[in-house]
Amino acid sequence: QKEVEQNSGPLSVPEGAIASLNCTYSDRGSQSFFWYRQYSGKSPELIMSIYSNGDKEDGRFTAQLNKASQYVSLLIRDSQPSDSATYLCAVRNFNKFYFGSGTKLNVKP
Amino acid sequence: ETGVTQTPRHLVMGMTNKKSLKCEQHLGHNAMYWYKQSAKKPLELMFVYSLEERVENNSVPSRFSPECPNSSHLFLHLHTLQPEDSALYLCASSQDRSSPGNTIYFGEGSWLTVV
Numbered sequence: 686q687k688e689v690e691q692n693s694g695p696l697s698v699p700e701g702a703i704a705s706l707n708c709t710y711s712d713r714g715s716q717s718f719f720w721y722r723q724y725s726g727k728s729p730e731l732i733m734s735i736y737s738n739g740d741k742e743d744g745r746f747t748a749q750l751n752k753a754s755q756y757v758s759l760l761i762r763d764s765q766p767s768d769s770a771t772y773l774c775a776v777r778n779f780n781k782f783y784f785g786s787g788t789k790l791n792v793k794p
Numbered sequence: 795e796t797g798v799t800q801t802p803r804h805l806v807m808g809m810t811n812k813k814s815l816k817c818e819q820h821l822g823h824n825a826m827y828w829y830k831q832s833a834k835k836p837l838e839l840m841f842v843y844s845l846e847e848r849v850e851n852n853s854v855p856s857r858f859s860p861e862c863p864n865s866s867h868l869f870l871h872l873h874t875l876q877p878e879d880s881a882l883y884l885c886a887s888s889q890d891r892s893s894p895g896n897t898i899y900f901g902e903g904s905w906l907t908v909v
Contacts, residue, residue: 728901729884734895737894785836
C-alpha cells in the first residue's frame with residue numbers, strides 16, 4: 686500500500702472560522718489528489734480534486750498541492766456545523782486510489 | 795444516489811456461512827474496486843478490476859473471492875470468514891484512463907458482521 690498520512694484529529698473549529706486539513710503522501714508517482722468527506726455511517730463523497738501544483742478553489746473549499754513537498758491541503762472557509770465529518774485524502778497512481786485514515790473535523794456552533 | 799449500488803446494505807453471517815456482496819455501477823465506467831474500511835484504519839484497497847480483468851489483488855486472504863462478469867457488475871464472495879473481517883465493504887468505480895480528472899465514486903457500502 687502506498688502511504689497517505691493524515692492527522693486523525695479531532696480538529697475543532699468554531700462556526701465561521703477557517704478549517705485547515707493536511708495530508709502527505711509517499712509515492713512521487715502519484716498523479717492526482719482528492720479530498721473526500723465521510724459522514725458517520727456513510728460512504729465517502731468527493732469534494733475536490735487537484736493535479737497541478739498551486740491552489741484550486743471551489744466555493745468555500747480550496748485545495749492546495751505541492752508535489753515537491755508531497756503535500757496536499759484543504760481549506761474550508763466559513764465553516765458550518767454541517768461540515769462536521771471525517772475528511773479523507775486520496776492519491777491516484779494510474780487506476781489505483783490510496784486513502785489516508787482521515788481527519789475528523791468538528792465545527793462548533 | 796452516487797450511481798454505484800451495493801447490496802445487501804447489512805449482512806450478518808456465521809463463520810461457516812457462504813455469502814456474496816453485489817455491486818452495480820450505472821456510470822459507464824470500466825474499472826471497479828473493492829475497499830475494506832475498519833474502525834480507525836485507512837481504506838484498504840482489496841481488488842481492482844479494469845476492463846473486467848483483475849489488475850490488483852492486495853494480499854487479500856483467499857476467503858474473499860472477487861468476480862467481475864462485466865464492466866457494470868462486481869461481486870465479493872465470502873466464505874469461512876473470521877470475526878476480524880467485520881467491517882464496511884465499499885465498492886467503487888472509475889473510468890480507467892490516465893487523464894488527471896479520473897475520479898473514483900463509491901457505493902453506499904455493505905456493513906458486514908461475522909459472528
